[in-house]
């Protein structure tokens with residue numbers, strides 16, 4: 001049997017990554033006198049690994065998660081109010097299996113988006129379906145289909161995905177009908193999926209976000225907080241760190 005024959009059968013099995021590598025891998029196996037079982041295992045492992053990489057890349061793309069923010073490039077020394085052990089626990093994604101939420105509060109620039117996205121990226125690596133929206137983007141989606149109750153929109157990523165990362169709650173106030181759609185969204189995910197929310201406004205101020213509708217705000221809070229991991233990040237802005245340093249240095253030089 002020729003190598004081309006083997007390669008075409010591997011292509012039929014969609015083993016395209018190792019199909020291309022077969023001549024090389026065979027040559028290597030001969031020169032290192034590998035056993036047949038080692039050779040076969042090596043081929044399968046390489047194919048599985050390549051597939052896994054393709055899956056992660058594709059899922060990251062459809063998730064809409066911004067690039068470049070990972071848990072391992074978060075500087076915990078800079079942001080002392082974030083307990084690394086708690087983030088490491090979230091990184092196991094047990095919270096997704098338990099349908100818990102994560103709420104990240106704090107002023108601009110403290111790393112809320114970075115942590116939320118980092119956890120989302122981690123969840124994709126572990127095989128969970130993840131989608132990222134800003135609140136504005138989510139509302140646009142919900143408004144397009146406001147004729148159908150959100151809970152009935154089973155095929156939609158914001159209903160069916162294991163994890164929704166919802167960024168920037170509080171930068172914009174919602175109108176009454178938007179508040180109602182948001183409540184439906186939270187309700188549809190309640191006890192069924194996990195949601196990570198970042199907010200620059202404290203819970204006390206949420207009623208201002210939600211059209212001063214106290215009943216809706218309480219109903220939203222009730223469901224989100226039922227099983228929630230809460231982080232209050234209270235520290236310096238990472239965006240302004242160079243600026244802060246310059247000011248301090250300037251003050252020292254002057255003094």
Ligand code: ADP
Nearest residue numbers: 073074075078079108109110111112113114238
């Ligand atoms: P927030 O969402 O709280 O306004 P971001 O998460 O967007 O803040 O952080 C602002 C920028 O600073 C981003 O580029 C982010 O990657 C970076 N950043 C924030 N905190 C940290 C940190 N502790 N370590 C590394 N990068 C950080």
Ligand code: MG
Nearest residue numbers: 112113168198
């Ligand atoms: Mg942010």
